[in-house]
Amino acid sequence: MSEAPTAAAKTIEALRAQEASIGVWGCGHIGASAMYHFSRKGIRCAGFDVAPGRVQEIREGRFLSTDVVPSGWVEARTQNVVATTEWSDLKAQNVLVHLIAVPTERGADPSSAILEDVMPRICETIRDSEVGGLTPAVFIESTIQPTWIDTIVIPALHASGLRPGIDVLVGAAPRRDWFSGGEHSLEKLPRIVGGVSPEATELMIQLYSIVCDEVVPARDAYHSAFTKxxxxxxxxxxxxxxxxxxxxxxxxxxxxxxxxxxxxxxxxxxxxxxxxxxxxxxxxxxxxxxxxxxxxxxxxxxxxxxxxxxAYFGRLYDARLRELLSDCRSIVILGLAYTPDAKMHKLSPALDAARVLRDTPRLRMHDPFYSDEDIEDICGLPTLPFPEGLRDCDGVVLVTAHTAYKQTAVEKYIGAGTVIVDNFGTWSGREFAAGVRYHEVGRKFVEDARSSLPFPEPVQSLTS
CATH class of the missing domain: 1.10.1040.10 (N-(1-d-carboxylethyl)-l-norvaline Dehydrogenase; domain 2)
Structure with missing residues (x-):
């Protein structure tokens, strides 16, 4: 005689049958990629975000600047994805599982303001949604302080008449993957999950197993959140x-x-x-x-x-870079993003570089993932055509190792007398013209060096 399905199994069955959906609160990189991966597995997803541009991009199938959407997938699966700027629209989507993916920082500091703002809306959506007698769930994917579960999330539920562990399941499943895929993708990296109750943890294991190859349960939601x-x-x-x-x-x-x-x-x-x-x-x-x-x-x-x-970039400039760049009259900063091949500039070193080098007579910036208007709005700097514009620069600060910078023969455009400061040695193997001063951050500077010191090959033991 077969055992009756658990509550978690019934929830997963309802999601797979598209009788219920996943609601995503916040459609930035975390939320949009969650929608992308779950919807590709046949799960209906409804996302809310206050940014009309972000919502429109998702409606058009452009989930992330780093996502490669399979040809024809969007047209074939549009019924699995709904995006809106009106949070109340989620009430009509039979949302059974709510994923919180809102920003939890303001500048360089943690901030619970948006979480506090969105929780009453989630509670109202739970109360007004028809989920067929199943227990709804609220799982936090944003980075949080573990204490926010007890000081923000659970009090909001109680204030709405919802009992955690009885009327609604609560857990934390912080994201640790890299959004562009590969070996560090959502599917490949172990996913840490933890619920406030054992029932929540059981549901999280089954839910995230849909999109993750390995799910690792934490002792509870607090330990899961703190692990990130x-x-x-x-x-x-x-x-x-x-x-x-x-x-x-x-x-x-x-x-x-x-x-x-x-x-x-x-x-x-x-x-x-x-x-x-x-x-x-x-x-x-x-x-x-x-x-x-x-x-x-x-x-x-x-x-x-x-x-x-x-204060690090200022110290780096004073200690190492000033002697290299102080005489340069035309400097370009290559890369606004903090990471290669993505449109993400949160706390990027390029912002510090732009600030410290602001007094350069001619300071410009380029990033293949940002428009001229983007760079002007974010940094207040003009751009230059790449790579042709390198010809009239006597200083190049390479911040981000974008593929465009790796694959371009920049040595054809960089003339003698130019100073190059390379963040991660992206151009370390290039043969630049005589007189080019190349410096890889962290290296001991050598006058007129054309490449950085090599990483030595392992030497076979004489006794082997």
């Missing part, structure tokens, strides 16, 4: 340390040293850079300090790392 913060904090500390070492020991090629150190099995590879950008890693120490308390003496080293990072 801590793993990013560990990454932040390593990156900040690499940057500080490159300034502390100018007599050494610190990039070379760190590459050698990474050959040890338990040492990650770090590369000194122009700074730490992005939505997640730079904010992780602030989430950590907010959760632990600003006066927590055990987090003093985290606070010190934050203070160092805030």
């Amino acid at each position: 913060v801590i793993e990013n904090l560990l990454r932040f500390q390593g990156l900040a340390l690499a940057n500080s070492l490159s300034l502390a020991f100018p007599q050494f090629d610190m990039t070379h040293v760190l590459k050698l150190a990474s050959t040890k099995w338990n040492i990650p590879l770090y590369h000194p850079s122009m700074g730490i950008g992005g939505h997640c890693i730079p904010l992780a120490p602030r989430y950590t300090m907010a959760e632990g308390g600003e006066k927590n003496e055990y987090l003093e080293f985290v606070k010190n790392a934050v203070e160092f990072n805030e």
Whole structure:
């Protein structure tokens, strides 16, 4: 005699049968990519966002600048995706599972303001939706402080007459993937999930198994949420340390040293850079300090790392780059995005570079993912045609390793006397004209060097 299906199994069955849908609150990179992946598996998704442009892009099948949508997929599956700027429209979509993907930061600091604003709307949608007697769920995909579950999410449910664990399931499933796919995609990376109740965790395991190859249950929602913060904090500390070492020991090629150190099995590879950008890693120490308390003496080293990072590009410029760039009259910053091949500039080092180099007689910027108007609005800088515009530059600051910069024979356009500052050694193997001064961040500067010092090949042991 077969066992009766669990409540979680009934919920998944309703989603697969398209009798119910997933509601996504916030259609930025997290929300839009969640809609994309679930809808490709035949799950109906309804997304809400306040930005009309973002909603229109989703309606047209343009989920992300980094998504490659299969030809014909959008036309064949449009019935699986609804996007709207009116949150009340979700009431008519039979939303059974609500995914919270709203921004949880303001500038460089964590902010719960949008979460606080959206929770009453989610509660009203739950109360006014017909879900066939099944228990609705609210799962948080945004990065949060774990305490926000008890101080914001659960109080909002109680205020609406909804009992957590009885009338609605609550959990946290923070995103840790990279949106463009590959080995770091939503499907491939293990997904950490955790519910406030065991029933919530059971549903999360079944739900996220639809789009993820591996789902790892945490002890509860609080541990799931904090895992995202801590793993990013560990990454932040390593990156900040690499940057500080490159300034502390100018007599050494610190990039070379760190590459050698990474050959040890338990040492990650770090590369000194122009700074730490992005939505997640730079904010992780602030989430950590907010959760632990600003006066927590055990987090003093985290606070010190934050203070160092805030002033880092200015220190880098004063210590290393000023002597290279101070005589340049026409500088271009290549790359506004903080990461390659994406339109994402949150806390990008390019913003610091634009600020510090503002007094350059002719300062311009280029990024293949941003229009001239975008760059003007964000940075207040004019653009230049790439690569032809490199001919009249005597300074090039390469921030972002976009494919366009990797694949272009820039050495044909960069003339003698030009100074190149390369964030990650994107052009380290190029043979530039004599007189070009090339500097990879973290390397010991060598006058007229045409490429950075090579990473030595492993030497076979004489005793083997």
